Amino acid sequence: MVFILSALGVLLVMGLARVMGFAADPVLDEAQARRRAADALAGFRPQACALAGDGRAALVQGDDGAIALVRPLGDRWVVRRLDGAAVSAGDGALLIRPAEPMFPPTRLALGAAAADWARRLGAGA
C-alpha cells in the first residue's frame, strides 16, 4: 500500500513539475558553450567553437587540440571529451556517437563548417 501511494506521489510531483513549467529546453550561444566545456573538463581551455544551428549542441576545441561535445540533458548540459567517438558527416551535419554506453548519438547541423569539424574529428566529410 505504501509503495502504491509512493508511486502515485512520484507521478503527482513529476506531473506538477511539468505543469508548472519546469520543462525548459535551453539553447546555447558560443560563449556559453565554451564556458560549459571549461567548467566541466579540468584543465580544458576552450578556443574554437562550432554551434549547432538549433543551438542545442556544440563542439568546442581546446588549446591542446582536444574536442569536447556539449549536448543537452533536460534543462542542463552534458560535456564529453571526444576520444574515440564515431563521427559521420553529410548534408552539412555531423552525427557523433561517443564511445560510452547510454550516451545518445548527437546530430549537429553545422552547415558549411561541418566538413572542417569532421576533419578535426578525424572523420571523412
Place this chain on the structure above:
Amino acid sequence: MTFPDPVQYAIPLFIIAMVIEMIAIRRGARGAYDWRDTGTSLAMGLGNTLAGAALGGAVVALAFQLWDWRLFTLPLTWWSLALCFVLDDLAYYWFHRSAHRVRWFWASHVIHHSSQHYNLSTALRQTWTGFFSLSFLFRCPLFLLGFHPGLVFFCGGLNLIYQFFIHTESVGRLPRWVEAVMNTPSHHRVHHGTNPAYLDRNYAGVFIVWDRMFGTFVAEDAAEPARYGIVRNLASFNPLWVAVHEWVGIARDLMAARSLRAAWMAMAGPPGWKTGETSDVIRARALVMPPAGQPAE
C-alpha cells in the same frame, strides 16, 4: 521493543515540501526543477524503498547478531537515544567519506550525486545497490557497543529526514550558530558541487562539526556558485542506468586490468583513479591552471 520507521511517516511530508519548494521557485525563490530530472530522482527513491524491503531483512538480522555480542547493554532512554543519534551521525560521516573516496562504495553513492539539480527531489535520488556495496558495515560498531538495532535504525531514519530538508537552494544562510554546528543547505550545496574547491568536502549528515574536526569542511563561497552533479555527468535519465553505471564502469576496468594492482585500484581506489581525474588531482590542477580569466594561486 519495536520502533517505527520515521521515513515511511515522512513521505507525505516530503511530497508536500517539494510542492511548496516548486511554488516558491515559481514565485522567485532561488532554485530549479526539471520534471525529467525529478522523475528520475523520485524513481530512484522508489527503487531504494523496494531494495530496502527486499534486502533490509538481512541487514536487520546481522544487526541483531552483532547486538547479541554487545559489549554493554544500554538502556532505552532519552540519553541513549541522544547518544545513539550523535554516534550514528559520526558513523554516517565516515560512511559518507568512504563513499566518496573508495570506488566500491562510490558506485552505490554516486546515484545520489548524479543529478545536476539541487532541490528537495534530489534528496530522494537514492541508491538501489547499498546492500551490495556493504554500506551497512559502518553502523556495526553501534550494535557492538550495545545500542538496540531498532534504536539505531530509528536514529538513521531521523538522520535521513533531516538531510532531506537541506537539499534546497531556496534557503540561504541560517543563523551563525546553526551554520557552526549543524549541516545546513549552504554546507550541503558545497558537498554537491563539482567545482574543484568543493569536490569531496562537507561529508556531514546532521552535524557539520565532524567536517570541522576532521579537516574536510569548506564554507560556501557566494562568488563560486556550486555546479551540481558529478565530474562526468550522465547523459541519460534512465533510472536503471543511473543505478548501475558506475558498477558497469568497475566491471569494464576490471576486465581491462593488466595487473593485480590495477584491478584492486579499479575497485578500492578513489573514483577517477584510472583516468587521473580524482578530486585531489582536479583540485591541484585548478590551483595551478585555473580557468581562463582567473589568476593562478
